[in-house]
Amino acid sequence: MADAAPLHEQEREDSATSDREWRVQQVGRLVLAGVLLAALAGVFGPGPLSWSSVTGDDDRLVVDYSRFARAGGPVALGLQVAPEAVQDGQVQLWVSNELLESLEVRQITPEPDSQTVVAGGPGGGVVLVFSVEPGAGLGARIDATGDAIGFREGAVGLVGDEPLSFGQLYYP
Amino acid sequence: MDAVLRAGCIYLFLLVVFRVAGKRTLAEVTPFEFVLFLVIGEATQQGLLGEDFSVTNALLVISTLVGIDIGLGLAKQRVPRLERAVEGKPVVIFADGAPLGQHMRRARLDESDILEAARTKQGLESLDQVKFAVLERSGGISIIPR
Numbered sequence: 173m174a175d176a177a178p179l180h181e182q183e184r185e186d187s188a189t190s191d192r193e194w195r196v197q198q199v200g201r202l203v204l205a206g207v208l209l210a211a212l213a214g215v216f217g218p219g220p221l222s223w224s225s226v227t228g229d230d231d232r233l234v235v236d237y238s239r240f241a242r243a244g245g246p247v248a249l250g251l252q253v254a255p256e257a258v259q260d261g262q263v264q265l266w267v268s269n270e271l272l273e274s275l276e277v278r279q280i281t282p283e284p285d286s287q288t289v290v291a292g293g294p295g296g297g298v299v300l301v302f303s304v305e306p307g308a309g310l311g312a313r314i315d316a317t318g319d320a321i322g323f324r325e326g327a328v329g330l331v332g333d334e335p336l337s338f339g340q341l342y343y344p
Numbered sequence: 345m346d347a348v349l350r351a352g353c354i355y356l357f358l359l360v361v362f363r364v365a366g367k368r369t370l371a372e373v374t375p376f377e378f379v380l381f382l383v384i385g386e387a388t389q390q391g392l393l394g395e396d397f398s399v400t401n402a403l404l405v406i407s408t409l410v411g412i413d414i415g416l417g418l419a420k421q422r423v424p425r426l427e428r429a430v431e432g433k434p435v436v437i438f439a440d441g442a443p444l445g446q447h448m449r450r451a452r453l454d455e456s457d458i459l460e461a462a463r464t465k466q467g468l469e470s471l472d473q474v475k476f477a478v479l480e481r482s483g484g485i486s487i488i489p490r
């Protein structure tokens with residue numbers, strides 16, 4: 173009988189602890205469910221909320237990109253060039269240094285005829301030259317691996333046109 | 345999105361594979377089976393992560409696997425048939441001194457497995473001392489002595 177009081181006390185403490193743990197677990201499960209739903213929606217990488225595109229005023233160039241990407245994860249950029257932007261059977265696309273610094277390019281499809289480095293500074297970057305069939309546009313894709321953490325801005329443009337700027341958030 | 349879908353697919357696939365393989369698959373592991381499980385783990389890891397080696401991807405994969413496990417656990421509480429489908433139910437494999445042949449064959453067990461469980465868990469010497477042996481959902485064998 174002498175031990176009964178401490179055990180009852182222990183039981184009450186256990187009960188309070190159990191209630192607290194259960195509440196924490198419930199909150200944790202809700203957070204987990206929220207994270208998974210957000211991930212499915214594309215908040216942490218590829219997904220419907222992440223897919224975005226930027227278009228020039230005259231629709232000569234459309235850039236498809238992911239708002240959210242991951243350092244060490246695959247990143248793809250889609251480049252659609254309208255037929256009227258083709259000059260002498262060629263398309264010249266400029267990719268900014270800022271964009272290239274946040275990516276490790278693995279493959280460019282179709283392979284460009286040439287890649288020319290343009291001097292640094294605000295206009296610094298690489299010019300990709302593609303051959304295009306007469307009357308056709310260009311659909312190109314840059315496959316890369318994310319190589320940055322945090323918010324990064326980049327720009328892509330047709331040489332001679334105003335470049336299209338966009339931002340991407342890179343998760344670790 | 346891709347990380348959650350990949351992890352979900354792998355979870356469901358492993359659930360089905362190990363359900364098909366039977367209860368005893370993970371209960372007792374021989375050296376060869378241990379190596380086999382390591383190889384399965386390696387193959388699973390590649391499927392889970394793909395080409396994405398980011399911390400975020402790893403966190404999402406872990407969250408997905410744990411999330412599905414919690415969800416399935418809650419669903420099993422509410423739907424007993426789901427629990428039976430996912431985990432099976434205990435099977436009596438030995439009753440009143442006689443092995444139940446069909447149940448034992450289906451579970452890939454023989455009398456030596458029952459005897460081993462009787463020795464290690466109850467300190468029994470022979471099958472005559474065993475009243476019931478039950479293959480539990482965990483894959484282990486429970487012994488009820490006479």
